[in-house]
Amino acid sequence: MPKVTYIQPDGVTRVVDVRAGTTAMEAAVDNDVAGIVAECGGACSCATCHVYVDPQWAPKVPPPAPQENGMLECVLDRRETSRLSCQIVLTPALDGLVLRVADEQI
Numbered sequence: 001m002p003k004v005t006y007i008q009p010d011g012v013t014r015v016v017d018v019r020a021g022t023t024a025m026e027a028a029v030d031n032d033v034a035g036i037v038a039e040c041g042g043a044c045s046c047a048t049c050h051v052y053v054d055p056q057w058a059p060k061v062p063p064p065a066p067q068e069n070g071m072l073e074c075v076l077d078r079r080e081t082s083r084l085s086c087q088i089v090l091t092p093a094l095d096g097l098v099l100r101v102a103d104e105q106i
Helices: 024-030 066-072
Strands: 004-008 013-017 050-053 082-084 096-100
Touching: 004 024, 013 024, 066 082
Parallel strands: 004 096
Antiparallel strands: 004 013, 050 082, 050 096
């Protein structure tokens, strides 16, 4: 079971165990992680699940698809490691993944 660490903008961390095949957004919502709003429910049609992948993990997460890249154009503070957590499917290879919740969602 992969573990994911969510870091809030104020530095508070939350580690959750996740069933493989779950998205990082679903894991956040299921575990009441503050700041992951997920208005579209994971349809990649909003950016309310915006996170920053920790730089050490960024090469291990598959790159965003064109639709996700388009939605990321809407975020307030896009960075090189910006992703929509609804598009990150958690696998055993991502056990230990660290995600920072974007400020504008709090």
